Amino acid sequence: MDLTLQKNSSDKIIKNYENHIIYIDKDKYDFNIFVSKDFIIKWQISDIDRIVTDDINDVFKYNPEILIIGTGIHSILPKTEIITQLHANNIGVEFMSTDAACKTFNVLLQEDRNVIAGLVV
Secondary structure, X not given: OEOOOOOOOOOOOEEEEEOOEEEXXXXXXXXXXXXXXXXXXXXXXXXHHXXXXXXXXXXXXXXXXXXXEEOOOOOOOOOHHHHHHHHHOOOEEEEEOHHHHHHHHHHHHHOOOOEEEEEOO
């Protein structure tokens, strides 16, 4: 599915997500990543079904407004302690399939929101 949107000031628009590969600008990622308007870094998460607060600690230093977690093919419900910790740091959070997370990230990026997406391929 083609996710190309109108170009904004960031080159981090997700162009496509299919077959467990994320396409951003001219690059492709076949591993889990955190992406924002300013960076793409590898996300060292071992199992999304067992996500814990340590798995998202890297995002706190960037002080995002919203964290979107793409959980792969199926959406999962995280432990309440993860949501509590994010909310305590004034960070909104949504868990959804990676496909939906890519689309949501692009929309929020187009709105110039301070958003980070953690995407599981």
